[in-house]
Amino acid sequence: MLNGGRRVSKEHLADALWGAELPSDPGGALRSSLYGLRKAAPIKERLQTSRDGYGLALHEGDVLDLHRFRRLAQQARAAQLLGDLDDAARFFQRALDTWDDPPLADVPATPVMQPVISELLEHRHAVQESLVDARLALGQHHELLPFLMSLTTAQPLRERRWEQLMIALYRCGRRAEALDTFTRARRLLAEDYGIDPGGPLRHLQQLILAGDPMQSLAPTAAPRPVHPDAAREPRPQRPEAPRPPIRVPHQLPAEPRHFIGREAELKVLAEVVDEMSPTGSSPVVSVLCGPPGIGKTALALHFAHRIADRFPDGQLYIDLGAFGPATDPVSIQQAIRSVLAPLIPLPEPETMTPAAYANLYRTTLAQRRTLVLIDNAYDSAQVQPLIPAAPQCTVVITSRRKLTGLVTSHGAHLTTLDVPSRAEAKALLASRLAANGLDVDSAALAEVTEACGRLPLALMVAATRAVTRPSVPLRGLAEELRSDQNRLNVLRGGRASDDIRAAFSWSYRRLTCAEARMFRVLGAHRIRDITAADAGQLANVPTLAATQALTGLAYAHLVREYAPKQYHFDDLVGTYAAEKAREEEDRP
Numbered sequence: 001m002l003n004g005g006r007r008v009s010k011e012h013l014a015d016a017l018w019g020a021e022l023p024s025d026p027g028g029a030l031r032s033s034l035y036g037l038r039k040a041a042p043i044k045e046r047l048q049t050s051r052d053g054y055g056l057a058l059h060e061g062d063v064l065d066l067h068r069f070r071r072l073a074q075q076a077r078a079a080q081l082l083g084d085l086d087d088a089a090r091f092f093q094r095a096l097d098t099w100d101d102p103p104l105a106d107v108p109a110t111p112v113m114q115p116v117i118s119e120l121l122e123h124r125h126a127v128q129e130s131l132v133d134a135r136l137a138l139g140q141h142h143e144l145l146p147f148l149m150s151l152t153t154a155q156p157l158r159e160r161r162w163e164q165l166m167i168a169l170y171r172c173g174r175r176a177e178a179l180d181t182f183t184r185a186r187r188l189l190a191e192d193y194g195i196d197p198g199g200p201l202r203h204l205q206q207l208i209l210a211g212d213p214m215q216s217l218a219p220t221a222a223p224r225p226v227h228p229d230a231a232r233e234p235r236p237q238r239p240e241a242p243r244p245p246i247r248v249p250h251q252l253p254a255e256p257r258h259f260i261g262r263e264a265e266l267k268v269l270a271e272v273v274d275e276m277s278p279t280g281s282s283p284v285v286s287v288l289c290g291p292p293g294i295g296k297t298a299l300a301l302h303f304a305h306r307i308a309d310r311f312p313d314g315q316l317y318i319d320l321g322a323f324g325p326a327t328d329p330v331s332i333q334q335a336i337r338s339v340l341a342p343l344i345p346l347p348e349p350e351t352m353t354p355a356a357y358a359n360l361y362r363t364t365l366a367q368r369r370t371l372v373l374i375d376n377a378y379d380s381a382q383v384q385p386l387i388p389a390a391p392q393c394t395v396v397i398t399s400r401r402k403l404t405g406l407v408t409s410h411g412a413h414l415t416t417l418d419v420p421s422r423a424e425a426k427a428l429l430a431s432r433l434a435a436n437g438l439d440v441d442s443a444a445l446a447e448v449t450e451a452c453g454r455l456p457l458a459l460m461v462a463a464t465r466a467v468t469r470p471s472v473p474l475r476g477l478a479e480e481l482r483s484d485q486n487r488l489n490v491l492r493g494g495r496a497s498d499d500i501r502a503a504f505s506w507s508y509r510r511l512t513c514a515e516a517r518m519f520r521v522l523g524a525h526r527i528r529d530i531t532a533a534d535a536g537q538l539a540n541v542p543t544l545a546a547t548q549a550l551t552g553l554a555y556a557h558l559v560r561e562y563a564p565k566q567y568h569f570d571d572l573v574g575t576y577a578a579e580k581a582r583e584e585e586d587r588p
Contacts, residue, residue: 001056001064002116009053012112019110066120069098073127074352076134081360085134092131099124125158132164139219141168152181156188159201167217170208178208249314249343252373255305256298258431258460261424265415269303272413273310273394283393285410287403290417291557291573292323292503293457296398297375299417304373304396311394313368318386322378323400323506325496329378332385336361358385366390374398378510380405400507402555416557419570422446425454432463433474444474451481452491453572458500461491484575491572504576507556514541518549519558520584522569523577532565 014026023029034054038044048055076091103120107113128151135144148165155161162185169178182197182205189195196202207217265288272286288296308315316339322329330338332354337346344364352360365372365388377383377399387395387410397403397412406412420428426449430440452458466477480490491500511519521539522530530538536546550567553559559567569577 002066003055007048007050007053007055013054016110016112017108019108019112065098069095069127070123071353072098073123073130074356076127076130077352078356078359080130080134081363085137089131089134089138092127092134095127096124096131125155129158129160129164136164136167136171137219139171141171141219144168145172152185156185159185159198162197163201163204166204166208170212170217171219175208179205182208248312249316249339249370250308251317251339252304252308252315253301253317255301258428258435259298259302260428260431261420262295262299262302262417265299265417266303266306268413268415269396270307273307282391282410283388283395285387285395285397285406285412287397287399287406287412287414288417289399289402289414289557291455291570292400292507293455293500294417294419294557295456296400296417298456300373300375300396300398304371307394308371311369311371313370315371315373317373317375319375320377320382322376322382323503323510324376325502325506329382332382333357335386340364354385361386362389365393369393372396377401377403379403380409384409400557402557419454420456422449422454425449425452425456425459428456429459429463432460433466436467438466438470438474441474444478447478448474448481451478451487453570455500455570455572457498457503458491458572461493461498461500464493464498465490484578487572487575488579500572501576501579504558504573507558508576508580511556511558512549512552514545514549515552515556516580518546519553519577520581522559523574523579524581526574526578527569528571528574529566529568532567535567 010027010030014022014030017030017033018026034047034049037047043056046057048057072091072095076088076095079085079087079091102117103124104113104117107117109117132144132148144164145168148161148168151158152161152165162181166178166181169175169181182201185201186197189197204217212218269286273284275284288300290296304315318330318335318339320330320335333352336357340346340361346360368390369392370388370390372386372388372393372395374383374386374395374397377397379399379401380403383397383399383403383406387406397406402414402416403412404414407414419425426445429449429452430445433440433445448462449459452462462477462481466472466474477490481487488501493499496502508516508519518535518539522535525538527535527538532547532550533543535550536543539546539549541549547565550559550561550565554561554567558573559569562568
C-alpha cells in the first residue's frame with residue numbers, strides 16, 4: 001500500500017519484513033504471508049502477482065489514511081495562504097486525527113522500513129507545528145501551554161517546539177519563564193550535542209529581552225476561545241504589516257558562446273513578443289521545437305538574454321529534463337519548488353497536490369512582468385501548469401516534440417528549427433576553432449560540417465575534438481568522420497550532454513514499439529527519402545500502420561515530413577537508426 005500500486009520485488013519485500021534476520025526459507029515465508037493476504041476479502045481482488053514481484057492495486061474511490069492525512073494537510077496550508085486561520089487549524093487537527101501512534105506499529109523497523117517510518121513522523125511533526133502556529137495566531141496561547149510543555153519534553157531536539165513554548169509563555173505574561181525556557185534549551189543542546197541554538201531561537205530570546213517593541217510576537221488575529229465558557233473580551237485585531245516583495249529572480253543560465261545565425265528565427269520570436277498587448281488576457285507563449293542537437297536551448301537562451309531587461313520582475317528558468325540521462329522527467333512539484341524556493345516561503349514537500357502547487361505558482365506571478373523559460377519539455381500536459389495566467393508575462397518553451405496542444409490551449413506560436421545553412425554551419429565551426437587558435441582548412445572545414453549533418457551539437461563536439469588534439473590537422477578529423485559505423489564514436493564528448501549517440505537515445509527510448517521498429521527498418525535500409533506506402537512494404541505492415549508510425553517519428557522530429565506522407569531521414573539520425581537495427585539483429 002505504501003508503494004501506491006507499484007510492483008515490489010520479492011527481495012525488497014523480504015528486506016522490508018525481516019532485514020538481516022531472514023528466515024531459513026525467505027521465499028517460503030513470503031509465500032505464506034501472501035497466502036494469508038489472499039484470504040482477506042478486501043485484498044485478494046487487488047493483489048497482483050508477476051514474475052518480478054507483487055503489487056496491490058488501488059481502485060478509484062479507495063481511501064488510505066496516509067492519503068487523507070496529506071489531503072487534509074494540503075487543505076490546511078491552502079487556508080493558511082488565504083489567511084483563514086480558523087479553517088487552517090480545523091484541517092490541521094483533522095489531519096492529525098487520522099493518526100495512530102506510532103505509525104506502522106506492527107511493522108518491524110528494518111533498515112528498509114526505518115526511513116519510511118522516519119519520513120512519516122517528520123510529516124506529522126511538521127503538521128503539529130503548523131497547527132500550533134495557527135492556534136497561536138488565533139490567540140489560543142493559554143490553552144496551548146500544557147500541550148507545548150509536553151511536546152518539548154517528548155521532542156527536546158526540535159527547536160521550533162521551544163520557540164512556540166516561549167511565545168505562548170510570553171503572551172501569557174510569563175516573561176521570566178519564557179527566558180528560562182531558552183536557557184534550558186540552550187543548556188540541553190550544549191551539554192548533549194555541543195551546539196548552540198539556531199538563529200530563530202536566539203532572535204526570539206532577544207525580542208523577549210527587549211520587550212518586543214514592535215509587537216511582532218502578538219497574535220495576528222483576534223483570539224478565539226476553544227470553549228464557549230472560556231470567552232474573553234476580544235482584542236482589536238492588529239493591522240497586518242505589508243508583506244515584503246519577493247526578490248527579483250535572475251535564473252537564466254549563461255548565454256551560449258559562439259552563437260551564430262538564426263536571424264530569421266530571432267526576428268520571428270521578437271515580433272511575437274512585440275505584439276504582446278497590455279490589455280491582453282493571456283501571456284505570450286513561444287515554442288521552439290526540433291530534433292535532438294538542433295540548438296533549441298542555445299537559441300532560447302540567446303533570445304531570453306536579449307529581451308531580459310524588458311521584464312523588471314525577473315526571469316525564471318525551469319529544466320523539465322524530459323530528454324536526458326534521468327528516466328523520469330521533473331514533476332510539477334519539483335519544478336515549481338525549484339524556481340519559487342529562493343523567492344517565497346514554501347509549504348513542506350509532499351503536503352500539496354500538483355494543482356495546489358500550480359495555483360501557488362500562478363498567484364506568485366499574477367502581478368509581475370516575468371519572463372519564463374521552460375527547457376526540455378516532453379508534452380503539452382507537462383508544461384500547462386507552468387504557464388502563468390498573467391498577460392504581462394512571456395513564456396518560451398523548448399521541446400523535441402511539437403507540443404501542438406499549446407497552440408490550441410494557449411495560442412502558442414510554434415517555431416520548428418531546421419539545421420542551419422551551410423554558410424552558418426561552417427561559420428559556427430570555424431568560430432570555435434579560431435577562438436582556440438587553430439588554423440582552418442577550408443576544404444576540411446566543409447567536409448567536417450557535412451559529416452556532422454550541419455547539426456549544431458555535432459559541430460560543437462567535433463570542434464571540441466579538434467581543439468583538444470591540436471597536433472591532429474582538421475583533415476584528420478574529416479577522415480575519421482567518413483566511416484558511417486565510426487561516426488557516432490568520433491562525435492562523442494566527455495559528458496552525456498555532449499554525446500550525439502546519447503542525445504538520439506533519449507528520444508529513441510520514448511518511442512512506441514511500432515515507432516521504434518519503423519525507425520530501425522529505415523536505418524537498416526539506409527533510407528533518406530520514403531513514402532508511407534513504401535515504408536509499409538519495407539516494414540511488412542499496412543500503409544495505415546506505417547503512416548501512424550511515421551507520424552509519431554515526425555512528431556518526435558526523428559524524421560521530417562516534407563510533403564503529405566513523404567518523409568526525409570537525416571544522415572546522422574539514419575546512422576544511429578542503422579546502429580539500433582544492428583543491435584536488434586545481434587540479440588539472441
